[in-house]
Amino acid sequence: xxxxxxxxxxxxxxxxxxxxxxxxxxxxxxxxxxxxxxxxxxxxxxxxxxxxxxxxxxxxxxxxxxxxxxxxxxxxxxxxxxxxxxxxxxxxxxxxxxxxxxxxxxxxxxxxxxxxxxxxxxxxxxxxxxxxxxxxxxxxxxxxxxxxx
Amino acid sequence: xxxxxxxxxxxxxxxxxxxxxxxxxxxxxxxxxxxxxxxxxxxxxxxxxxxxxxxxxxxxxxxxxxxxxxxxxxxxxxxxxxxxxxxxxxxxxxxxxxxxxxxxxxxxxxxxxxxxxxxxxxxxxxxxxxxxxxxxxxxxxxxxxxxxxxxxxxxxxxxxxxxxxxxxxxxxxxxxxxxxxxxxxxxxxxxxxxxxxxxxxxxxxxxxxxxxxxxxxxxxxxxxxxxxxxxxxxxxxxxxxxxxxxxxxxxxxxxxxxxxxxxxxxxxxxxxxxxxxxxxxxxxxxxxxxxxxxxxxxxxxxxxxxxxxxxxxxxxxxxxxxxxxxxxxxxxxxxxxxxxxxxxxxxxxxxxxxxxxxxxxxxxxxxxxxxxxxxxxxxxxxxxxxxxxxxxxxxxxxxxxxxxxxxxxxxxxxxxxxxxxxxxxxxxxxxxxxxxxxxxxxxxxxxxxxxxxxxxxxxxxxxxxxxxxxxxxxxxxxxxxxxxxxxxxxxxxxxxxxxx
Numbered sequence: 001x002x003x004x005x006x007x008x009x010x011x012x013x014x015x016x017x018x019x020x021x022x023x024x025x026x027x028x029x030x031x032x033x034x035x036x037x038x039x040x041x042x043x044x045x046x047x048x049x050x051x052x053x054x055x056x057x058x059x060x061x062x063x064x065x066x067x068x069x070x071x072x073x074x075x076x077x078x079x080x081x082x083x084x085x086x087x088x089x090x091x092x093x094x095x096x097x098x099x100x101x102x103x104x105x106x107x108x109x110x111x112x113x114x115x116x117x118x119x120x121x122x123x124x125x126x127x128x129x130x131x132x133x134x135x136x137x138x139x140x141x142x143x144x145x146x147x148x149x
Numbered sequence: 150x151x152x153x154x155x156x157x158x159x160x161x162x163x164x165x166x167x168x169x170x171x172x173x174x175x176x177x178x179x180x181x182x183x184x185x186x187x188x189x190x191x192x193x194x195x196x197x198x199x200x201x202x203x204x205x206x207x208x209x210x211x212x213x214x215x216x217x218x219x220x221x222x223x224x225x226x227x228x229x230x231x232x233x234x235x236x237x238x239x240x241x242x243x244x245x246x247x248x249x250x251x252x253x254x255x256x257x258x259x260x261x262x263x264x265x266x267x268x269x270x271x272x273x274x275x276x277x278x279x280x281x282x283x284x285x286x287x288x289x290x291x292x293x294x295x296x297x298x299x300x301x302x303x304x305x306x307x308x309x310x311x312x313x314x315x316x317x318x319x320x321x322x323x324x325x326x327x328x329x330x331x332x333x334x335x336x337x338x339x340x341x342x343x344x345x346x347x348x349x350x351x352x353x354x355x356x357x358x359x360x361x362x363x364x365x366x367x368x369x370x371x372x373x374x375x376x377x378x379x380x381x382x383x384x385x386x387x388x389x390x391x392x393x394x395x396x397x398x399x400x401x402x403x404x405x406x407x408x409x410x411x412x413x414x415x416x417x418x419x420x421x422x423x424x425x426x427x428x429x430x431x432x433x434x435x436x437x438x439x440x441x442x443x444x445x446x447x448x449x450x451x452x453x454x455x456x457x458x459x460x461x462x463x464x465x466x467x468x469x470x471x472x473x474x475x476x477x478x479x480x481x482x483x484x485x486x487x488x489x490x491x492x493x494x495x496x497x498x499x500x501x502x503x504x505x506x507x508x509x510x511x512x513x514x515x516x517x518x519x520x521x522x523x524x525x526x527x528x529x530x531x532x533x534x535x536x537x538x539x540x541x542x543x544x545x546x547x548x549x550x551x552x553x554x555x556x557x558x559x560x561x562x563x564x565x566x567x568x569x570x571x572x573x574x575x576x577x578x579x580x581x582x583x584x585x586x587x588x589x590x591x592x593x594x595x596x597x598x599x600x601x602x603x604x605x606x607x608x609x610x611x612x613x614x615x616x617x618x619x620x621x622x623x624x625x626x627x628x629x630x631x632x633x634x635x636x637x638x639x640x641x642x643x644x645x646x647x648x649x
Contacts, residue, residue, distance in 0.1 A: 089564065
């Protein structure tokens with residue numbers, strides 16, 4: 001099965017090349033002094049990418065190992081966590097979201113629960129003070145506070 | 150012709166800029182030494198913070214240059230103490246560095262590597278000062294066709310030299326160029342690949358791309374490594390960081406030779422520290438290793454790659470400052486940083502922006518002095534950074550990534566885009582891509598298209614203009630040679646091996 005991953009990749013890249021070609025082909029400029037226009041360069045890239053992915057299909061490298069089982073779950077967990085961090089970043093404010101995200105991240109990286117909570121709170125408050133007073137960066141307090149006030 | 154240097158020193162010795170170069174050197178050393186971060190990630194994570202300070206361009210660049218030099222110094226600690234290279238350029242350092250540490254000579258090894266780094270980079274900065282203005286004078290004659298050919302050459306030499314897999318290096322570069330085409334087409338004002346999302350009209354933001362690619366994907370990779378219990382390494386005890394004059398003198402020729410080799414290789418666009426240190430190490434092994442002690446903890450085997458990779462790091466500024474073509478992934482990030490200030494590096498920069506070029510070069514001299522002064526007494530303290538556990542490190546990286554992107558854009562879309570790019574970067578790394586070609590492609594993509602279109606506008610669409618002048622023909626031939634030579638050499642080697 002060696003090279004299976006690279007074969008999948010080459011098919012995906014070929015698809016990307018085709019997509020770029022189709023999209024670029026729809027670009028139309030009514031009139032321009034530029035003899036090349038916006039279309040040619042993406043078309044050229046799409047052609048090169050297509051060619052390279054065909055070569056990759058026939059000469060794939062050895063595949064690495066892919067995450068599965070509990071590791072995959074944790075990876076997805078980290079991504080969901082970061083997504084939620086972004087989602088609540090301005091809603092709930094920097095201090096709360098950073099403390100919670102940092103604590104859960106630390107826990108996902110095997111810190112144990114107590115250390116996770118303490119480090120999350122310390123990181124959030126410490127970095128807030130550093131950014132606000134030393135670097136002059138404004139960080140969101142959160143929509144809930146602003147609407148209450 | 151070297152007026153810029155005097156102006157540069159005048160800028161660099163202002164109290165603010167001296168503080169910045171020292172602070173950058175310190176921060177860079179710490180970040181370079183952090184486990185799993187390494188120089189290129191360190192710069193990527195710290196870059197947005199350089200902007201928040203609201204510095205003028207030359208000061209921001211000086212800070213970044215300090216971080217850059219510092220991270221190159223810090224990057225070798227894990228090579229010597231843990232046998233884990235921080236980046237590709239530090240692989241050769243492990244060969245003699247780790248055996249030295251195992252023999253209980255970790256302290257002297259760290260000291261020697263600091264001195265070799267200093268010698269190598271100082272040599273290269275002198276080279277940069279001498280040759281860059283001359284090259285800039287030649288480069289002024291470059292037209293769009295020559296620039297296009299030069300970029301083809303840069304990608305060709307990169308694919309031949311960088312990484313294990315030339316095919317994937319090329320694919321990565323093409324992907325980077327494709328990402329660069331997103332947004333308004335500067336020639337015609339047409340929107341390309343924006344899918345009706347206003348956030349994409351200005352193209353993919355450089356900081357968002359860099360932070361996503363490096364910081365976010367690094368978090369995901371670290372999670373995998375933390376699952377792998379076998380990766381826990383025991384750190385060698387350091388002891389006192391002392392290196393005797395006798396040891397330093399025994400390495401002097403190795404350092405000088407490797408510094409020159411490193412500079413020359415660093416100047417070639419697309420090839421950087423990893424090639425330089427490998428060539429320097431094998432050269433020294435051939436020249437001085439009479440007792441066959443290389444690989445068992447020979448100081449010269451440590452000094453050679455250290456001098457070379459620092460020389461290459463400084464040498465890669467030559468093509469970046471004179472031609473606008475970065476010599477390595479890290480200088481590609483610095484180039485992108487300059488472009489954020491609307492400064493397009495190129496041959497005119499020496500005459501038009503002497504303060505920026507000169508300030509940068511002057512602060513490279515100062516930065517290396519600072520680093521030598523910091524690293525000899527404090528290497529033991531910096532090495533503690535290696536023991537920072539992942540559960541402390543990762544939340545900090547995530548926080549820096551979010552704050553860095555948020556304060557530049559105050560926009561959640563940018564953060565979502567960063568996360569998406571992070572997943573993309575993680576998948577690419579799992580598929581065995583290195584990220585440097587993608588960054589290089591992204592930074593050069595816009596320029597490449599502009600120059601191609603300018604050339605064709607001059608000729609009225611005739612493609613012959615691309616290989617008309619002697620200079621561009623030379624560059625095309627050089628590109629073909631670089632692509633074909635390693636393959637031919639491999640063929641010849643396997644044939645002669647079969648004949649024996």
